[in-house]
Amino acid sequence: MNDIRRTILWVIFGFSMVLLWDQWQVHNGHKPTFFPGASSSAKVTEPHAPASAASSVPVGSPSSVPVPAAAGSAGASAVPGGAPSAAPQAAKEQLVVTTDVFTLVFDTEGGTLVKSTFNKFKDMNDKNSGFVLLDESANRVYVAQTGLIASGGGAALPTHKTLMTAVPGERSLKEGQNELQVKFESADVGGVKLVKTYTLKRGAYDIAVRHDVINTGSTSVSPQLYMQLVRDGNKPPGESSFYSTFTGPAIYTEAKKYQKIEFKDIENKKVDVEKSATNGYVAMVQHYFASAWILGDGIKRDLFERKVDTNLYAVGMITPLDTIAPGASKSIESNLFVGPQQEKTLEALAPGLELVKDYGWLTILAKPLYWLLDKLHSFIGNWGWSIVALVLLLKIAFYWLNAKAYASMAKMKAINPKIMEMRERLKDKPQEMQQQMMKIYKEEKVNPMGGCFPIMIQIPVFIALYWVLLSSVEMRGAPWILWIHDLSSPDPFFILPVVMTLTTMLQTALNPAPPDPMQAKLMWFMPLIFSVMFFFFPAGLVLYWITNNILSIAQQWVINTRMGVPPQFNLPKFK
Numbered sequence: 314m315n316d317i318r319r320t321i322l323w324v325i326f327g328f329s330m331v332l333l334w335d336q337w338q339v340h341n342g343h344k345p346t347f348f349p350g351a352s353s354s355a356k357v358t359e360p361h362a363p364a365s366a367a368s369s370v371p372v373g374s375p376s377s378v379p380v381p382a383a384a385g386s387a388g389a390s391a392v393p394g395g396a397p398s399a400a401p402q403a404a405k406e407q408l409v410v411t412t413d414v415f416t417l418v419f420d421t422e423g424g425t426l427v428k429s430t431f432n433k434f435k436d437m438n439d440k441n442s443g444f445v446l447l448d449e450s451a452n453r454v455y456v457a458q459t460g461l462i463a464s465g466g467g468a469a470l471p472t473h474k475t476l477m478t479a480v481p482g483e484r485s486l487k488e489g490q491n492e493l494q495v496k497f498e499s500a501d502v503g504g505v506k507l508v509k510t511y512t513l514k515r516g517a518y519d520i521a522v523r524h525d526v527i528n529t530g531s532t533s534v535s536p537q538l539y540m541q542l543v544r545d546g547n548k549p550p551g552e553s554s555f556y557s558t559f560t561g562p563a564i565y566t567e568a569k570k571y572q573k574i575e576f577k578d579i580e581n582k583k584v585d586v587e588k589s590a591t592n593g594y595v596a597m598v599q600h601y602f603a604s605a606w607i608l609g610d611g612i613k614r615d616l617f618e619r620k621v622d623t624n625l626y627a628v629g630m631i632t633p634l635d636t637i638a639p640g641a642s643k644s645i646e647s648n649l650f651v652g653p654q655q656e657k658t659l660e661a662l663a664p665g666l667e668l669v670k671d672y673g674w675l676t677i678l679a680k681p682l683y684w685l686l687d688k689l690h691s692f693i694g695n696w697g698w699s700i701v702a703l704v705l706l707l708k709i710a711f712y713w714l715n716a717k718a719y720a721s722m723a724k725m726k727a728i729n730p731k732i733m734e735m736r737e738r739l740k741d742k743p744q745e746m747q748q749q750m751m752k753i754y755k756e757e758k759v760n761p762m763g764g765c766f767p768i769m770i771q772i773p774v775f776i777a778l779y780w781v782l783l784s785s786v787e788m789r790g791a792p793w794i795l796w797i798h799d800l801s802s803p804d805p806f807f808i809l810p811v812v813m814t815l816t817t818m819l820q821t822a823l824n825p826a827p828p829d830p831m832q833a834k835l836m837w838f839m840p841l842i843f844s845v846m847f848f849f850f851p852a853g854l855v856l857y858w859i860t861n862n863i864l865s866i867a868q869q870w871v872i873n874t875r876m877g878v879p880p881q882f883n884l885p886k887f888k
Contacts, residue, residue, distance in 0.1 A: 408479055410495055412486040412513050415651070416443070423473030424497030424509040426457040429651045434601075435790060437551050437802065446602050447651060454625060455544040455597070457604060457649055459524065461507055464535040464633070468503035475499050477509070491515045504530025511649075518652025519607075519662055526634055527642040535636045538645055540606040541629025542597045543621065546576040549599045558600040558783065559671050562618050562628035566593035571668040573598070574628065579620050589615050595628045596650075596669050601786040601801075603669040606630060607648040607662065653786040656683060670784050678777035679784075686781060696800055697793025700782065700853060704860040707774065708868070775861065779854065788853045800853035807848055809855040814844040816862035823869055 407427070408419045418428035427449040434444040447455050460472035471477075480496035495511040506529050512521040528534050548560050562574040566587045578584050587593075591613050596605035606629065608614055614630040621627045634643045650662060654670040672679035685706070690699040731753060739746040782788060788800040796806055804810060817840045847855050 404476060406479070408484060408495065410484050410493070410513065412493060413515055414518060417513075419479075419495060419497070419511075420449075421477050421479055421497065423458060423460060423475055424477045424479075424499075425459075425473050426511075426649070426651070431653070434653060434786075444602075447604065453545060453547070455542075455604075457540075457542055457606070457651070459509065459522070459538065459540045461505065461526065461536045461538060462631070463503065464537060467534070470505050470534075470536055471499040471502045471507035475502055475507070477507075486513065486515060501529045503534075504528065504532070505534055505536060518650060518658070520649045520651070522647050522649050523644055524647070525642055525644045526637060528637040528639050531639050533636050533638050535633070537631050537633050539629055539631045540595075540608075540647060540649075541617075541627045542595065542604055542606065543625060543627045544597050546624045546626055552600055560599045561597070562626065563596045563598050563669060564593065564616055564618070564628065565596070565665040565668065566590040566616070567664070571665055573671070574618050576626055579618055579626055584618055586618065587616055589613070592664075594663055594666060595630050596666075597628065598669045598671065601784075601789055602653055603650070604652075605650040605663075605666060605669065607650065607666070608632060609646065612645070653789075654784070655786060656680075657687075670786075672777065672780045672784060675773060675777040675780060678774055679781050682774075682778050683781045683785065686785075687787075690787075695793065696788060696791040696853070697797065697856060700800075700857050701860050703778070704857055705864065707778070708861070708864045711774075712868070778857065782853045782857055783851070788851065791853075793852065793856065797852050797856075800856070801851045803849055804852045804855065809852055809859060810844070810848040810850075813847050813855050813859050813862070814841065816859055816866065817841075817844050820862055820866055820869075823866065823873075 405420065405422050408421070410417045410419065414432055416430045416432070417426060419425065420427045426447060428445065429447040430443040430445050432443050436442045436444050447457065449456050458473035460475070461470035462472070463470050477497040477499045480498060482496065483490075483493055484495075486493045491514060493513045495513070497509045499507040506527040508525040508527065510523040510525070512523070514521075524538055526536055526538070542562070544562075546561075552558070559573055561576050562579075563571060564574065564586050565571050568590065569587045572586045574584055574586060592610045593616075594605045594607040595616060595618075596603050608630065612632055614632040616630050618628045619626070632645065634645065637643050648662065650659075650666070652658075656667050656670055659667040659669065668676070682703070686699055686703050689702045689706075690696055693699050693702060732750065735749050735753065736746060739749060790798075791800045792798045793800055796808070797804065821840050847858065
């Protein structure tokens with residue numbers, strides 16, 4: 314029975330590794346290793362108008378990504394049929410605006426935010442430069458756009474392609490100043506003038522955005538405001554191939570909660586998300602960082618996602634502004650978040666926004682683990698030692714479960730000589746061998762599965778902790794000791810992975826040796842193969858596994874000694 318248990322566990326473990334590797338290959342844009350299928354990511358190319366008549370829009374630079382039609386109610390309007398009149402390209406200009414947390418670049422074409430550089434988060438490849446999230450360059454497209462579309466196919470209105478005038482004002486948040494406003498005004502387009510006002514606040518990554526829509530014509534208008542995030546489908550630069558994190562759009566509503574959208578599902582038109590709501594947000598998510606358009610509760614909006622060009626995707630919302638009489642105006646307030654996935658900050662901005670920090674299906678366990686880790690850090694002041702302290706607390710919490718598991722393993726180890734002798738004696742009588750084995754287990758009051766169930770109960774907790782450490786931006790650039798200057802990057806000298814491998818081998822050596830030679834070999838090969846992956850994992854994750862291994866070894870040693878089963882090192886025999 315013990316042999317069968319080990320065989321099943323190793324088969325499950327090995328197959329899991331196969332599936333994980335296959336998914337890593339797909340995530341990184343390569344062909345699946347074990348399950349050949351579909352395709353890889355396309356490179357960013359110059360946008361062009363899609364063939365669909367509903368998407369006939371301005372073309373040109375990457376900023377001319379089309380505005381999608383509303384995906385919700387029947388009353389939502391289609392996009393403009395052609396390009397709005399605009400000044401020549403040479404008249405465009407870009408404004409650089411700085412605060413204490415980031416540097417932003419706005420384009421007067423549409424008053425669009427086209428670049429964001431963070432002051433407190435450095436580029437992983439160039440420590441002297443800030444990390445860039447939004448960007449519009451030859452290799453990347455990731456911008457935040459807004460504009461107006463007319464209801465019922467009316468005249469063209471100011472869009473993200475309309476040239477706007479930047480209102481003179483401060484472009485840098487001064488010492489002692491808490492707010493900075495950046496304003497853009499459009500000319501009259503279709504009898505409507507659009508004014509965008511961005512309000513940046515000290516210490517904040519959320520930007521208040523007010524749209525003032527002024528009817529300058531002689532008839533009433535019923536425009537709709539669209540807000541969208543447009544991004545290429547490439548994975549973030551420098552992301553490791555050895556752990557997979559989600560990159561793509563997301564939609565949150567009170568009804569359906571947080572819904573991630575894969576780029577490939579948009580490509581294949583297989584997206585099933587909420588289409589209209591009066592609450593929530595739309596977002597673009599990647600490892601550690603996110604952007605989101607947020608409207609206040611009670612404001613009707615249609616939600617959309619779509620492919621807008623070759624390897625370019627949009628997620629956004631369209632909200633009606635009701636009828637505006639001649640000479641009247643209508644204002645609507647929204648928030649644009651562009652920043653790191655700091656859980657407490659996200660929770661304060663909007664309901665459900667903290668879910669862009671994706672813990673997957675173990676969120677219910679991961680959130681309290683992050684809370685505890687954050688509390689430990691507030692006392693300790695070092696994220697590395699906070700990880701060690703958290704694993705220690707978890708081992709204490711699960712002490713009695715672990716004690717039962719190791720006690721069961723110690724009993725198995727104590728009767729192992731008797732089992733080995735019996736197997737050798739009855740090796741030609743397999744049926745009798747099984748009967749005798751069950752008899753020994755019954756006489757010695759040993760449950761072969763007793764060491765398995767207590768450990769299985771703990772597995773979800775430690776997987777949740779894995780995702781906490783992988784997802785928390787606080788680990789990015791956080792030092793631990795000596796040579797570990799960044800817990801989110803691999804150990805530069807591979808010292809931690811080597812220690813991890815050694816502790817894994819020691820733990821394997823302390824376990825009872827399986828009587829079957831093939832199982833004995835697997836008991837050594839599989840942990841070694843698993844350890845190889847840790848050479849590419851972030852140092853914080855490796856530190857977590859090392860701490861867990863060391864504490865497990867110490868507890869196993871103590872329990873074995875108390876039960877009169879002296880610890881023995883069962884070294885491999887590969888003959």
